[in-house]
Amino acid sequence: MLAMDYRGARRVRAQQKPMPEIQHPRDVIVRVTRSCICGSDLHLYNGAVPDTRVGTTFGHEFTGIVEDTGGAITSLKRGDHVLVPFNIACGQCAFCLEGLFGNCHESNPGATAVGGIFGYSHTTGGHQGGQAEYVRVPFADVGPMIIPPDIEPDNAVMLTDVVPTGYQAAEMAGIQPGDTVVVFGAGPIGIMAARCAWLFGAGRVIVVDELDYRLDFARQYAPCEVHNFHTMKDPVLFIKKATGLGADVCIDAVGAEAAGRAMQSVLGRKLKLQGGSSTALHWAINSVRKGGVVSVVGVYGPTATMVPFGNVVNKGITIRANQASVKRLLPRLVEHVRSGIIDPKALITHRFSLEDVSNAYRIFSSKLDGCIKPLLIPPTAE
Amino acid sequence: MIPEDYKKVPGWGVDADPKNDPTYPMRLRDPDLPRGLSWKRPPLQVATVEILHSNERPGLSAVFGEASPPKGVSGVLRRYAFRHSESAYRHWLPLMAADRIGAIEGIFEDLGTGRVPNIIKEKGWGAEWKFNRKAFATRILLVTAVAGAGALAAWVSIRD
Numbered sequence: 001m002l003a004m005d006y007r008g009a010r011r012v013r014a015q016q017k018p019m020p021e022i023q024h025p026r027d028v029i030v031r032v033t034r035s036c037i038c039g040s041d042l043h044l045y046n047g048a049v050p051d052t053r054v055g056t057t058f059g060h061e062f063t064g065i066v067e068d069t070g071g072a073i074t075s076l077k078r079g080d081h082v083l084v085p086f087n088i089a090c091g092q093c094a095f096c097l098e099g100l101f102g103n104c105h106e107s108n109p110g111a112t113a114v115g116g117i118f119g120y121s122h123t124t125g126g127h128q129g130g131q132a133e134y135v136r137v138p139f140a141d142v143g144p145m146i147i148p149p150d151i152e153p154d155n156a157v158m159l160t161d162v163v164p165t166g167y168q169a170a171e172m173a174g175i176q177p178g179d180t181v182v183v184f185g186a187g188p189i190g191i192m193a194a195r196c197a198w199l200f201g202a203g204r205v206i207v208v209d210e211l212d213y214r215l216d217f218a219r220q221y222a223p224c225e226v227h228n229f230h231t232m233k234d235p236v237l238f239i240k241k242a243t244g245l246g247a248d249v250c251i252d253a254v255g256a257e258a259a260g261r262a263m264q265s266v267l268g269r270k271l272k273l274q275g276g277s278s279t280a281l282h283w284a285i286n287s288v289r290k291g292g293v294v295s296v297v298g299v300y301g302p303t304a305t306m307v308p309f310g311n312v313v314n315k316g317i318t319i320r321a322n323q324a325s326v327k328r329l330l331p332r333l334v335e336h337v338r339s340g341i342i343d344p345k346a347l348i349t350h351r352f353s354l355e356d357v358s359n360a361y362r363i364f365s366s367k368l369d370g371c372i373k374p375l376l377i378p379p380t381a382e
Numbered sequence: 383m384i385p386e387d388y389k390k391v392p393g394w395g396v397d398a399d400p401k402n403d404p405t406y407p408m409r410l411r412d413p414d415l416p417r418g419l420s421w422k423r424p425p426l427q428v429a430t431v432e433i434l435h436s437n438e439r440p441g442l443s444a445v446f447g448e449a450s451p452p453k454g455v456s457g458v459l460r461r462y463a464f465r466h467s468e469s470a471y472r473h474w475l476p477l478m479a480a481d482r483i484g485a486i487e488g489i490f491e492d493l494g495t496g497r498v499p500n501i502i503k504e505k506g507w508g509a510e511w512k513f514n515r516k517a518f519a520t521r522i523l524l525v526t527a528v529a530g531a532g533a534l535a536a537w538v539s540i541r542d
């Protein structure tokens with residue numbers, strides 16, 4: 001079967017690989033119909049996530065048709081079209097039982113700090129991802145959801161990560177009616193977080209990024225105020241002046257590249273918001289009001305990240321962060337898509353064949369051609 | 383260490399407020415839920431390749447991926463890394479080094495199977511050429527010029 005293959009930092013290709021097999025009674029094999037490239041895949045692509053091994057297939061946002069089922073699977077059958085949450089959850093460990101499906105303890109041997117994620121390095125379990133014609137889905141009786149007939153496939157694939165992560169960013173922020181919310185990052189997650197902030201009753205939503213084409217999109221889509229930080233001398237001062245005391249809530253939808261870049265920032269290199277580093281989190285902590293909330297969904301590496309932690313203490317800031325608990329949120333979010341409150345497919349700007357994966361990664365990574373969200377379609381999709 | 387009969391500690395729980403729970407998604411708190419490593423485990427996947435696991439857990443998780451098992455020099459580094467906890471740089475830095483070495487090993491592996499990797503294509507330079515020609519060409523020229531100047535300097539210094 002054809003699959004994306006990681007060869008080293010900023011080198012990926014499509015190549016033939018062995019078909020995945022059932023390895024556990026609760027596995028299914030799905031034939032992928034759609035697979036997105038995620039902004040967080042770019043951390044892998046750039047070689048920033050430790051234990052990203054050559055020969056692995058990325059992709060944690062995908063839909064597909066069930067081709068084969070393990071012996072213990074009764075909830076799915078061959079031919080079902082499913083959307084698959086990016087986190088792999090057993091449904092019975094201490095964390096799953098608490099509803100923390102993004103923090104399962106039975107799907108990732110490589111690290112206790114994070115649950116299993118499809119196609120996201122051996123630090124999240126070494127699972128092959130969905131940027132392929134076929135993929136193995138463990139614990140398929142827990143995660144996957146049969147796509148309701150009235151949910152379009154392009155919306156379904158966005159429900160695997162972008163919508164729940166953006167929504168949870170706003171949810172974790174504990175937004176109260178009338179609150180001013182500042183979102184750092186106008187990638188798909190930041191745009192979705194800005195959209196969802198209104199659902200919790202925000203009174204003002206501001207998005208900060210460095211790319212005008214993304215800010216233009218966010219302004220239309222969320223809708224919200226947008227600002228390019230390159231036009232500001234000091235983004236924190238700008239937010240303070242714009243809000244009086246600081247934002248009630250700041251959302252970090254950028255994240256940092258892992259150890260390599262973090263060390264560069266320790267060495268005093270000036271890093272860009274979209275490229276990684278803890279800049280966004282730094283600005284979020286310093287731009288929020290005293291007693292405010294900082295909600296973090298940006299991906300950070302497992303080692304130290306420099307932030308002004310003294311200000312967290314002195315300002316009495318609450319920091320909330322997690323990988324989205326996709327399974328918990330799906331019923332609510334399917335309703336929001338169904339009713340038209342959220343239109344996720346509008347974020348998809350590019351469609352590539354899986355064979356063209358090298359160019360797809362480059363275009364997304366280098367922010368070329370107005371790309372916001374790219375979709376990969378395998379040859380066997382239809 | 384919390385005493386076994388901690389409920390007998392004077393004042394235990396007098397100010398408990400279950401609503402004051404900052405965990406999101408809201409953690410479902412049920413006193414009957416198992417505590418610690420005591421849940422009924424799913425059936426366990428049988429490993430057919432070498433799987434490294436964090437030393438912060440007693441063994442493998444119930445499921446795992448079998449992609450790219452450790453091998454070669456990078457594999458030696460990865461095995462070393464997993465002897466140290468997730469809190470240690472001695473865990474993460476060797477893994478980062480192993481990733482770099484693994485990429486070089488991957489090129490030799492390609493060559494060993496008679497495949498010359500098309501690195502320009504893999505890097506998606508075609509896309510840069512199509513959508514970002516001017517900046518991309520400038521960067522390539524700059525890198526070439528710097529490398530050329532370096533080579534010239536080296537040649538001159540050897541001749542001297």
Ligand SMILES: [Zn+2]
Binds near residue numbers: 038039040060162
């Ligand atoms: Zn994602």
Ligand SMILES: [Zn+2]
Binds near residue numbers: 091097104
């Ligand atoms: Zn679990």
